[in-house]
Amino acid sequence: MTFDPTRIADPTFVSENRMAAHSDHRWFADQGELASGTSSFEQSLNGTWKFHHARNRALAVPGFEAVDFDTSDWDDIRVPGHIQLAGHDRPQYANVQHPWDGYEDIVPGEVPQHYNPVGSYVTHFALDHPLGAGERLSVSFNGAESSVAVWVNGHYVGYGTDAFTPSEFDITDHLVEGRNKLAAQVVKHSGAAWIEDQDFYRFSGLFRDVVLHRRPSVHLEDLKVTTEVSADLGSAVVRLSVALQGEGRVRAVLRGVGALHDDADGLAVTVDSPRLWSAEDPHLHDLVIEVLDEAGSVTEVVRQGVGIRRFGVEDGLLRINGKRIVFNGVNRHEFGLQGRVMTREQTEADVKLMKAANINAVRTSHYPNNTFLYELCDAYGLYVIDEMNLEAHGMWDWVTRGRIPLEEAVPGNLPEWRDALLDRATSMLERDKNHPSIVMWSCGNESFGGTNLRDVADHFRSLDDRPVHYEGVHWDPRHPETTDVVSQMYTSAADVEEFLLTNRDKPFILCEYAHAMGNSFGAVDKYVDLAHREPLYQGGFIWDFADQAIALTDRHGREFFGYGGDCGESPHDGDFSANGILFADHTPKPLLAEVHKLYQGLAIEISADSVRVTNRMLFTDTAAHDCVVTLLREGRVIARETLTVSVAPGETGSFPLPVELPDVDGEYAFDVSFRLPRATAWAPAGHEVAWEQAVVTVSGVQRPPVRSQERAPEVIDGVHNIGVRGEHFTALFSKLYGGLVSYRFGMTGDGGRELLHGIPKPNFWHAPTSNERGWNMPFRDGQWLLASRYAEASEAGPVLERRDDGVEVRYTYELPSNPAGECDVAYLVHGDGRIEVTLTARPGAGLPDMPEFGLLLTTTPELRHLTWYGEGPHECYVDRRAGARLGVHSADVTEMLTPYVRPQESGSRTGVRWAELTDGQGAGLRFETSEEMEFSALPWTPFEIENALHPVDLPPIQRTVVRPALLRRGVGGDNSWGAETHPEYLLPQGEELVFTFAFRGIR
Known part of the structure; x- marks a missing residue:
């Protein structure tokens, strides 16, 4: 048998000589090995392999698999790993668009010819000890993207697709004594790429473990554990069915309960008053299975964790152990600093973080994860929607944009794609079927509909009793039986509620919601509230867990996280990959506090x-x-x-x-x-x-009146300036330049310390968030940017008014909007140096709501220590403040701009009563208001932040920029490509707005 590379584009060429999918159990030689967790039946081939990279198949090295082919001058590469992160090829982030779109004019059933990287891998191994009588040896490639062909000692042994489940091959007949050569060739885009159009970085290579598995003469090839819980939850039957290779039998004990006995469907044991598995109490029973040959000798030992639980649609609702469930969920791409190469330890840290954040469910978007994720979810307690490796979003666009008719949709009703889908469904289910954490099987993501997906759903049901999930029925309702739940994405809470007024035949979930791109996650409380008053709405899954971003170094040697386009790739989709509740290094974003609070x-x-x-x-x-x-x-x-x-x-x-x-x-x-x-x-x-x-x-407790000892400030009404001074301060208002040009406080030999670095100006703008860019906010609201940057003080000059409580200097700024508006800024200066500022905005008729309304004031960068009495300690906004506490908090201004991969409005605090900015000696400025304000103190202006594509692109710190505000627009969060902030979290449109606060020097 030889490998025919021309067949990789054929969607029916799913595999060749690949072993049948089976449960992911491990087997051990004896009880001692079982206790240690180290199996002599396993031999890892992870490590350094020899490697050749070719831009396409025509440039790949022929015959490299031959025993005598010398690869000593080839590059080294680590396995597991991505070719693109090892210095070969380039990472490419694309959402919906196919990576080759615009470069090669191909259709389904074809693969790119000019740019379709091929990785050729070679390693050598010797068995830890020779095979015994009747033993077999296999090699398992647990993740090979997107297809892999395999040779041993020059002999072709097989081919596999589906990058996210194992491709395992029996290599026994091709082994030699001593040193053996294993060769593998991975093609980035096989024909399967048409149904692997997930919203992720397009990598390739051997990115999960490569393992040799030794099978004894009698071997437990597959096992299936089911639990049947009685209606009253008072008892349960644990049942085991097995598939053996070789002549023998098994015996099994459920520890703490007893031995399993033969029944009509295998082996079974009854458990009285069972401790049931749930996310709140993830109790696992140990099922220990011994495999015996015909002589009664033990050939291997298996331990399988068993979670006794009942899950399904009961009385029209999704229930766990009889109770209606609400999914407080998150989607999780398997992604970290090494791309989709994730260790068990990294994954365990993710699971712990989910539990600590009150997350109870995870959807494996949009492919099966490494098997240890499910083991960890079993042990820690998370409900899992296990999703097969399918997304044809790009082909969906071919239909919706009129490129092809619905009848030609991929996979749709096309018979040539049916086997590939059923194969992927089988590979996932057979591997993962024994995990109690898995509560639903998902047919994939964003692949429209058709008979093929309907058949996948039926296939799942024929093999297992868990409900089936598929969201695409929402867009293509021809086969509603494809899914057992109504599933939608990014539907507003109000629209979910309206839908359920008339559609009550199935439970409803949002398999994706709250698109956490950049500074977002606003108004998510509406979804959580709905889940607890509408029984049919049973929660949702945040998109998504961690930013997909790549650690890069710029031309100046500075490290940063890159996104689409930063590796020189095209086409790409920019920072749309950065939508996690964690940063790319899996440290929390500020919004994780909101997740924790809402999901409690x-x-x-x-x-x-x-x-x-x-x-x-x-x-x-x-x-x-x-x-x-x-x-x-x-x-x-x-x-x-x-x-x-x-x-x-x-x-x-x-x-x-x-x-x-x-x-x-x-x-x-x-x-x-x-x-x-x-x-x-x-x-x-x-x-x-x-x-x-x-x-x-x-309030209202009677106290003796306090008489003010404050002396009225002195006024010097000069030709070009108005000076106001008291015992410890001077303030200078310019008649030429239209504003407060100096505020000195703390009288010293030079007249006090200057605390202003420029004229304070009314501000209506912030750096657009990712959500705002998604609905084209800069285009709609750009006049507020002009108004903030280029407002001019009226030629009439400032108005000076002496009052009993101080001296007021008032400027009127003309706003360069169309139609024009005005904003008054009035400074009421008191004798102790306190300056009360009142801004009154009169926007031009018909202008959109302001992104924010406040004052932009700059001061010396030495004032970097911020203490405030308000909400915090983390960043919070008017539609994302449930997770913030009122208290006295402190922070370093240089660290207050949240490091989203693309700089944007961030770092603000809500509900601020007062705030102090000080230097190392405690001197500086105090800001206060009689009610509440929003407060921002950052090293950069909104304009500098907006201009930066990455945090490293921000200019050197030269000042501290202070922005007290009446309100900043809420961040929004329904989606990141058109959903605007909810109306109640906007500044009023077309109305006169007034904002008052005060500042003064402190020493």
């Missing part, structure tokens, strides 16, 4: 004397957590007590607060926090699982 399992309402707790968990009493109640006065803790709270799952209870408000004027915050009483596998003791805060103001 307790709804908490606080009044002045009690707390009301609704337990949204399904199986856990609130008594499992410590409850700590803290009372703060303007950010300072004045009392803290524990509270015993016991509320059963699904119930509500009220409890008196153990702390009381004092009879002293001030603003108080009750903080109720539920915490882990002891460490778990995923978080330390004291980790907060849920919290709420309520703010109460005490």
Whole structure:
């Protein structure tokens, strides 16, 4: 048998001589090996291989697989790894568009000829010990993108597609004593590339483990464990079926329960009063299986974790162990700093982070993950939608843009694609079927519809009883039976609710929602609220877990995370890959705090004397957590007590607060926090699982009047300037340049320290967020950029007014918008150096709402220490503030611009009462307001931020830029390509707006 490379474009050429898919269990020689976790039946081939890269097949080296072919002068490459991250070829990020679009005019059934990289790999191995009688040896390529052909000692042994499930080949008959040569050739774009158009970086190569597997003469090739839980949950039957190679039998024990016995369907055991598996209590029973040959000798031992649970559509709802489930989920591309090469340790860190953030479900978008993800989800407790390797989004566009008729859609109804889809479905299900964490099988993503997908769904059902998921039915409803749930993407919460008024035949989920691109994730609380008042809406999966971005170094040696186009690739889709709740290095973004808060399992309402707790968990009493109640006065803790709270799952209870408000004027915050009483596998003791805060103001307590000792400031009305000065300050207002040009505070020999670096100006602009770019905000709102940068003070000059409480200097700025608008900036200067600023904007009729409304003031870069009393400590916005606490927080200004891969509006704080910017000695500026404001202090102006394509492109720090504001537009979050911020989080359009705050020097 020889390999025919011309067949790689043939969609029916799915595999050749590849072994049948089987369960992902491991087998060990004896109980000792089982206990150690190290199997003598496995031999890793990971490491350094010899490698040749060719731009296309015509340039690949022929005959490299021959035993006598010398590869000593070839490059070295690490396996697992991506060819593109090893210095060969270039990474390419594309969303919907095919990577070759515009370069090669090809149709499905063809592959690119000019640019279709081929990687030829060679390694040598010797067996750890010779094969015994009847033993067989296989090699498994657990991830080869997108197809792999394999040779051993010059003999062709097989070919496999489907990059995300194993391609395993029996190589026993081609082995020689001693040193053996293993050769593999990976093509980036096989014919399967037409159905592998996921929204991700287009890599290729051997990116998962390559492993030799030794099979003894009697071998457990496949096992299937099922659990049947009684209607009353009082008992369960654990059933095992096996497929053996060789003549023998198995015996099995469910530890803590007993031995399995023969029944009509295999082996079974009944478990009375079973401890049921769920995300809240992911209890796994150990099933130990011994394989015996005809003589009764043990040939291998297998341990399989068994989660006893019942999941399915019951009474029209998705239920786990009889309880309605809400998916607090996230989509997860398998992606980190090494691309899709992820270690078990990295994946375990991801799972721990999900658990700590109150995430209870993950969708493997859009391909099966490495098998250890499912093992970890079993052990830690996450519900999984396991998705097969399918996305034909580009072909979907061929239909919607009129390139081809619906009848020619891929995979659609085309018979030549059916086997490929069924093969991928089988490979995923057979590998993953024993994981209790998997609650649904997904037919793939964004591939429209048709009979092929319908047949995939039927195939899943023929093999397993878990529900089937497919979102594409929403767009192509010809075969609604393809999915057991209604699944949509990025539908607004209001539209979901409206849909469910008349469509109530299936449970509803959002398999993707809250597109977390850049600074976003606004108004997600609306979805969470809906899930707890509309039974048919059973939650959703955030898009997505971590930014897909690549560590790069610029021409100056500075490291940064690159996105589409940064590797010189075209076509590409820019920073659309950077939409995670984590950064590319898997550190949290500020919005993760919002995820944690919205996904928490307790709804908490606080009044002045009690707390009301609704337990949204399904199986856990609130008594499992410590409850700590803290009372703060303007950010300072004045009392803290524990509270015993016991509320059963699904119930509500009220409890008196153990702390009381004092009879002293001030603003108080009750903080109720539920915490882990002891460490778990995923978080330390004291980790907060849920919290709420309520703010109460005490006023009206009679106090003796306080007489002001403040002296009126002195005014010098000069020819070109108006000077206002007091004992510790001077302020200079220019008649020539239209604004406050100097503010000195802290009288010294030179008249005080200058705290301004330029004239403060009214500001209506911020650097567009990724979401705003998605709906073309710069085009629509560009006049507010002009108004912020180029407003001019009226030629009439400032108006000076002496008042009892100070001196007011007022400027009127003409705004260069069409139609023109105006903004007054009035400075009321008090004798102690406090300056009250009032901005009054009168926008031109018909202009869109402002991105923000406030003042832009620059000061010395030494004022980098920010302390504020407001919401935080992390970045927050008006539509993303549920996860922020009122308190006194501090930060370094140089670190307050959140490092999104493309700089944009970020770093602001909501609900700020006062803020202080100081140097190392505590001197600087204090900002305050009688109510609340939004506050931003960054090293750069919005205009500098907007101009930078990456954080390293920002200019050197020369100033601190302060932007107190009445409001900044909410960040939005329904999607990133057209969904604008919800109306209630916008500045009023076409109305006069007034904003007042004050600043003064401090020393």
